[in-house]
Amino acid sequence: MNVISLTVWTLENNCFAVYTALIVGFTVFTFLHKRTIEERYRNRITDKKEKLPRNGSGGKERDFPDDEGDEPYLVPAIPEDTPHVPYKPLKRADDEVLQRSRDYYQLMANRRTVRFFSPEPIPEGVLENLVKTAGTSPSGAHTEPWTYVVVQNPEMKEAIRNIVEEEEELNYAKRMSRQWVTDLKPFATKPTKPYLSEAPALLLVFRQAYSWRPDGRKRMHYYSEISVAIAAGILLAAIQYCGLVALTSTPLNCNARLRDLLSRPSNERLELLLPVGRPHKEATVPDISRKSLEEIMIKV
Structure with a gap:
């Protein structure tokens, strides 16, 4: 009996066991592959987003794009040493305000x-x-x-x-x-x-x-x-x-x-x-x- 004939004879007499093994193998492969894809996707999202901390107890996380700079380049949009000056608007009486x-x-x-x-x-x-x-x-x-x-x-x-x-x-x-x-x-x-x-x-x-x-x-x-x-x-x-x-x-x-x-x-x-x-x-x-x-x- 040659190899091909032996293979055919084995499949014919053990088809249930062979098909069961194939189904189990396919299920395990799919499950593992899905987990790998999901993990890679989560890693990509994490790498792309820079999340701000929550504001207060009920704040919502917001994603703002980075300004393409490392920490040494993070400078305010206006000078950090901008002076704060007194604010003294004209004070009006209550009846005038109304x-x-x-x-x-x-x-x-x-x-x-x-x-x-x-x-x-x-x-x-x-x-x-x-x-x-x-x-x-x-x-x-x-x-x-x-x-x-x-x-x-x-x-x-x-x-x-x-x-x-x-x-x-x-x-x-x-x-x-x-x-x-x-x-x-x-x-x-x-x-x-x-x-x-x-x-x-x-x-x-x-x-x-x-x-x-x-x-x-x-x-x-x-x-x-x-x-x-x-x-x-x-x-x-x-x-x-x-x-x-x-x-x-x-x-x-x-x-x-x-x-x-x-x-x-x-x-x-x-x-x-x-x-x-x-x-x-x-x-x-x-x-x-x-x-x-x-x-x-x-x-x-």
Whole structure:
């Protein structure tokens, strides 16, 4: 009996034992191989992430990217020996504080999003003051993660409008849900955006995810999204205070094209596009109301 015949005879007469051995071997191999893969994956995740300690008893661990530096290169974003100076704002009486809070509320209660702009030019220096005011906003570790691009050139405004309208046609037709489009109907907003070329100025707010130190190393920006959001709120308040109006436009899927058009670097992302100016004499706004104080505030 040759080897092949012996093998066939053995398999035929011991098939149950052979198949059982194969199944057991395959199961053991799969289990061990799975554990090896999971262990390698966990090691890779651990190597990539640098976790901060929890803040307080209920804090959540957050992962922040390292700034590609070893400990000798870990220096603060601003000088460590920055002096702390006395803070002495003007002290106001209680009745004045109360009155000023009422006055400011009345001012901001009249703020509306406007889609119809007068072609009247904005007085010289106003836009610069608005941007300086937005620049007073707080930011994570004082990294000031914002860039404000002011556009007044008619050709550039038209180019921005063309990009936004091209993307908005796709947004309304394919990208946005039907409910989203339905919710916008009371505001009469459409893919066409004439105010982008009609307003005397466009103010584009870019968020810097990071920047660069003088030595060429990356400077991380912490909480850049909320920092820019706070700055945008201060900017809108300043626009209202000086008697102008704006439209809080968030052009969906336009970031890359507008960033390239305006020659902004890859570490910046467009968060807000604000047409700014005076309202057109025939401008209208939806007759809507805001939530009451009881709906938005809880006292504990």
